[in-house]
Amino acid sequence: MDETASKLEQCFQIAFPNLDPAAISSASVDSVPQWDSVAQITLLNLIGEEFAIDIDFEEFEGANSFSEMLARLRERLSSSNSN
Amino acid sequence: MKLSEALSIVQKAPTDAQPFPVLLACGFTPLHLENYLAAHLQTALPDRKVRIATGLYDNLAGTLEQFDPSGAEAVAVVIEWFDLDPRLGYRKLGGWGQRVAANILETTEATLARLEAAISKIPAFVKVALVLPSLPLTPAFHTSGWQASGPEIALRELVGAFAGRLPSHPSVLLLNEQRLNEQSNPAERYDLRADLYSGFPYALKHADALGAALAALIASPQPKKGLITDLDDTLWLGLVGEDGHDSVAWDLASHAQLHGLYQQMLHALADQGVLIAIASKNSPEVVERALARTDLLLARDKIFPIEVHWEAKSGSVERILKTWNIGADSAVFVDDNRMELEEVRAAFPDMECILFPKDYAAGLAMLHRLRDLFGKPRLAEEDAYRLATIKQNRQITESGRDGDLADQFLSTAEAVITVEWNPPATDRRVVELVNKTNQFNLNGVRYTEAEWRQKLQDPNRFVLAVSYQDKFGPLGKIAVLAGERSAGQIQIDTWVMSCRAFSRRIEYQSIAQLFQYLETPDIIFDFMSTAKNGPMRDFLGSLLERPDLALTREAFLAKCPKLHHEVIGNMDTIEQLR
Known part of the structure; x- marks a missing residue:
């Protein structure tokens, strides 16, 4: 697992403390009952804090799973780097 | 505090501890203010399990009116301009400018009256920590941003008058705006994107500062009861034994104003019931002459007891604490000498020991620190005659x-x-x-x-x-x-x-x-x-x-x-x- 995925897992662990760490990589809105709109904002703020980036909530709209979050995050980080 | 730290603190709180229920009353989505308030309160109350309940969205007055006192030990009330009139925020499009200014003032006045009535019904045994609008006003007024407009001044007057009436309520603790400004830059508090997206208007740093401030009001430590001060280069500038009693100074002309301010502070503390004593390595007769000076800003009769000799200061402190009949954790020791501070600290690890600073910035910080250590929410009748009682006790x-x-x-x-x-x-x-x-x-x-x-x-x-x-x-x-x-x-x-x-x-x-x-x-x-x-x-x-x-x-x-x-x-x- 690369550093980005590992750090994202940490964010998930803090946002969803009851989630089994082994299940984080397959987590989605459907499998995590606590993942509501408030949890989504908390998660995004944690990601912003962890990766020291200014998160645009709308950029992550529809990212309803760990894998989708990771994909959008990679995209966001690469665009930051290229800028 | 980072958000991740705040969430960790809340998650690690002892689940079987006695609950500490708090209502967070605000008109916006409480989101991270709730997390930060819980984390700061949990840190201040490690033996309790802090539980935050939140109220109705967009209805601060309604939340307070429906408050059930049996369900909370404290209420944190956070008022923002848009709670007083939605047109003072960014989520409603009800119009700005002179056309609506008078109407906004009317609504604000009515809302404040409603809030005041609801707060006054909260029983005295529930602590109420209250924050007045902390976000900047919107650019809804006819003047340039440099110039305060009439409606803005009137709005602030209404809020100021509301705040002025609240201390009559026995349990309302109003957040000091000056302290909040030191902790959170007003220009960086508002997050328009978060407000529009989630209804949470604060930048994380401001949410952290507000959570800490509310927790400091709700779970404030017991004020210290007594202050033991050194004399030379502390209560005054100079060494009284060498310079003479009439040459030690505490005035502006002698560049000793910090010592004068310190004396003035001690006198004010004594007036509010704080015990003041002296522990100094000096000759008693020289010190007595200096303390007899009529320009001393700390009245001589406010100081008791006075320990002046050449023995260890820890012994003086021990005798002073015995006379006062208080524990070391209730007292503060101030000295300009690091070695003396360490000697006292080693003997009394629970005592707050403060170095009297040499530079002005640190001196100012020390005066504010003393206010924090001895500050009381309200003065009681007993505070006025504490010293007289102790003097009488010694007689008995x-x-x-x-x-x-x-x-x-x-x-x-x-x-x-x-x-x-x-x-x-x-x-x-x-x-x-x-x-x-x-x-x-x-x-x-x-x-x-x-x-x-x-x-x-x-x-x-x-x-x-x-x-x-x-x-x-x-x-x-x-x-x-x-x-x-x-x-x-x-x-x-x-x-x-x-x-x-x-x-x-x-x-x-x-x-x-x-x-x-x-x-x-x-x-x-x-x-x-x-x-x-x-x-x-x-x-x-x-x-x-x-x-x-x-x-x-x-x-x-x-x-x-x-x-x-x-x-x-x-x-x-x-x-x-x-």
Whole structure:
């Protein structure tokens, strides 16, 4: 697992403390009952804090799973780097 | 604090601890303010499990109007401009500018009146921490941003008047805007994107600062009681032994203003009931001459005791604490010498030791620090005569070295004890005494105001509050006893007496009152030893072979010394208790 995925897992662990760490990589809105709109904002703020980036909530709209979050995050980080 | 840290603190809170329920009343999505408030409160109250409940979105007044006092020990009220009129925010498009300004003022006035009415209905036993609008006003006014417009000034006046009326409510604690400004830059507080996206208007840093500020109001530490100060290069600039009593300085012209400000601060603290003492390595006669100077800003009679000699300062501090009858954790020691500070700190690890600084910025910070350490939410009547009581105590103690002399002293003291059976639940001094007293304390059990109130609902329960005064002045309400009558037996589970009231036989009179008015043959005390309640242990030990045995009327009378108090009070109430 690369550093980005590992750090994202940490964010998930803090946002969803009851989630089994082994299940984080397959987590989605459907499998995590606590993942509501408030949890989504908390998660995004944690990601912003962890990766020291200014998160645009709308950029992550529809990212309803760990894998989708990771994909959008990679995209966001690469665009930051290229800028 | 980072958000991840805040969430971790909340998640790691002890699940089986006694809950500390708090209502967070705000008109926006509470989101991270809730997390930060919980985290800061949890840090301040590690033995409790902080639980935050939140109210209605977009209806701050409604949340307060529906507040159920049985469900919270404290309420954090966070008001923003858009709570007063939605047009003062960015989520509603109701119009800006001169056209609506008058109407916004009308709505604001009406909303503030509604908030005030709701807050005034919150019972006194629930702490209310309140934040006035902390976000900038919108650009809704006709002047340029540099110029304050009439409506803006009027809005601030309305809020200021509202704030001015609130301190009359016994439990409202208003956040000091100046301190918040130091912690959170006003220009960086608002997050438009978060507000529009989620209804949460704060940047994380501001949410953190607000959460910390609210927690500091709700779970403030006990104010310190006494300050022990050094003299040379501390209370004044210069070495009195070398420079002479008339050459030490504390004025602007001598570049010694910081010492003058410090003296002024100590005088103000003394006026609010803080005990001030001196511990200095000097010759007593030289110091006396300096303290006799009429331009001293700290009145000489505000200082007691004065320890001036060449022995170790830890010994001076020990004697001062004994005279004051307070613990090291209730006192602050100020000295300009690091070695002296370390020597005192080593002897009293619980004592706050402050280095008197050489530079102005640190000096200013120290003055603010002293305010924080000694600040009280409200001044009580007792604060005004604390020092006089301690001076009087020393007189009694010194005469008490001979039993007959003590008896003679007390017999001429014209002591009057006022007993108050079952004082009203709204009497905050009673719970305050129970929670603040360490030494003469039956078992160290503390109560929140809500818990105390709850216990009073038991018809078998009784409370005795004792006040004292003599020819030297009043001590105020200084003792509380509480317990239950069950199957004809009296069981005392709460008994505290302020250390200021020692040596006056008030403890004996209190028991005498129980025997006399509750008509009981014996009394059981729920004694439990604590780290600090030695005086209570010794007192019960003088009456009973073991503290868990019942104290019979006969045994008490055999050991009770002569009591010289005149006792007055609401004896008629006792009929309802029998």
